[in-house]
Amino acid sequence: MSRSQSHTQQLEALNRRQCLDRLQQVRVGRLVFTEDALPAIQPVNFRLWREDVVIRVAGGAKLAAATDHQVVAFEADELDPDLRSGWSVTVVGTAEPITAVDDLVEVAGTFVEPWVQGRRDHFVRIRTERITGRQIFDDAVPHYRP
Template sequence: MKLDSAGLEILSRRQCVTLLVSASIGRIVFTDRALPAVQPVGFVLDGEDIVIRTGIGSKLAAATSDAIVAFEADEFDPAARTGWSVTAVGPARAVREPVEIERLSGLPLRAWTRGGYDHFIVVRAEQITGRRLSPGPDGQGA
């Protein structure tokens, strides 16, 4: 097991993808009017691509089309002092092809809020990194 300078376990790409599959909510980081913005989103993986569904006129849809974005998902148990965090970085694109829209519509991606969600954003995860916090020998986190 490889540890970083803070004592957190460095996860392999494969471990990161497995953890992402287990999550349903993440955060997408994008640029909004030249400033960093973060928005929670529901997502699913399509292979290693991150698929998000949003409204076609949303700020997220406009800001992420053909942009480099970051995506983060995590899970923590404060009582046990355990958890993990995975970050992916890559280009985001709006899905415009009817055949791909139909295929992505079949993925188990449900909306968490009300409103129209007829627009898909796909993030190609070119870089995926992750860390895991595990209990130390004394039962405390690293």
């Protein structure tokens, strides 16, 4: 009996709490923003802070998006192509620079060293105005819901 005949994959929508829990499990996502009037996407390391996504940037288009309070999208996932399982979460919200000293001190303590050399002195907060997620799982494997 082939894999597709014995069982199937199931797709489940995640609620807000489940989406936030999934985002706590990974450290890299993709930021979608506007650069020179065109869509741009870049991998970024991030942290959740007060239920919002925070990234650390050197400047450039990502900081400009925050300074202009652009609506951006952020996506993170954990997928296993061999098992055909995993999850994906998308956040849509307004980007804004974090400038209050108390907030900067609090946020700076949550970040590890950047992957790439160079200074990253700015923190950008993406307000979690809309969050959606999906989880794919194998119906033959026990599925435990948090």
